[in-house]
Amino acid sequence: MMNKPGNLLRLLLILPLLSLLLSGCWDDRELNELGITSGSAYDWENNQWKATYQVINPSSGASGMGGSGGGSTSSPPFLTFTVKGRTIMEAIERTNLTSTREMFFSHSRITVIGESLARHGINQLIDMFLRKQDARETVFVFISQGDAGMILDQLMQMTKNQGAGIQLMIEQESRLLSYYPGIRLYELAMALSSESKSAVLPEILLTGSQTMDETSETAVTDLPSRLALGRLGVIKGDTFAGWLSQKQAFGLSFLTDNVDSATIAFPSRPGASGKLDASFVLQNSATTVRPVWVKDHYVMEVNIKGSGVLTELGSVMDLNDRKAISEMEESLEQRVLELMNNAWTEVKRLKADVTGFAVRIHRSDPKRWKQIEQEKSWDNVFQEIELRPQVSIEMERTGLSNKSFKSVQQK
Secondary structure, three states: OOOHHHHHHHHHHHHHHHHHOOOOOOOOOOHHHEEEEEEEEEEEEOOEEEEEEEEEOOOEOOHHHOOOOOOEOOOOOEEEEEEEEOOHHHHHHHHHHOOOOEEEOOOOOEEEEEHHHHHHOOHHHHHHHHHOOOOOOOOEEEEEOOOHHHHHHOOOOOOOOHHHHHHHHHHHHHHHOOOOOOOEHHHHHHHHOOOOOEEEEEEEEEOOOOOOOOHHHHOOOOOOOOEEEEEEEEEEOOEEEEEEOHHHHHHHHHHOOOOOOEEEEEOOOOOOOOOOOEEEEEEEEEEEEEEEEEOOEEEEEEEEEEEEEEEEEOOOOEOOOHHHHHHHHHHHHHHHHHHHHHHHHHHHHHOOOOOOHHHHHHHHOHHHHHHHHHHOOHHHHHHOOEEEEEEEEEEEEOOOOOEOHHHHHOO
């Protein structure tokens, strides 16, 4: 009897601890109740959000498209649902009116923003991705000139999961070509909220006029319409500012140190002919940028160093001659300078700091940056920036032959 108050106290202390052992399945959902999305697309149409979701079709075998499974091969590997709403979440909820499965976004790979939405503003879309519990902020983001939803209808060869296929495309491009930097949604949010308040998005497009959305249409060796990466869309603030061509995008990659590996076409004998008759694989590249205040404006000292191997030569040349190698190295350096200056001219015209110069100035000269912020004069300061680039390219190897085939033929 004396121990009863003590036992009661111990019981009251143990009960909350026992509750921690209970498994937390308050939001459990069965797999066969979920529609697993691999990609999403968003447009702005008639003052409404138009959302398209690509959902993996569990009943599809689609072995003819590079996959395996026990389902029907005539059934497409994914299905698309297009819905509209005054808000994004209202549109998402309306998919439940047409689908037997609840949308599940944790496995999404990509999202495509239509130009119509980019011109309207993408702040609300980014907010939804960062706020929604099962949305993935690591999805790769693309922009399309036309209807973004049509991109998700296109079937791809050699892969069943189109969202994963597009992700592989941009990862491979960034690794081998370096024209477009693949950008994930959280990186987009960071870029737009940085001092530069600007970002770039790779364009995804259809190469033909027809969308290949039937499995039977992909049973050919050469599709009349494919998905491809096109230009680079520029976002300033949260709205669309313009496009950079592929050539300008390549120059921007050098300027922002986003070149991992790249193939550069260049004239092997620029003094004799400006014809692009040689190719060089850049295997290493590094860019340093140092802002310097000179009199009344900033000068950006850009230093690019790279090295690689010659892979193609269409002129008469003896590669045992060091002078010939030096001439080609100089031609490559001029080619990179031309790409970079071309990109810089267009970026200034669009008045969007996708170079990240504002971030560099803030870090190197915080006192002057504070003054720029107080005066809200960054746009004017950006327009006055002078670029002073220096490029040094080393041709480490010339391949398996010291003479071009054209030289051998002329003997």
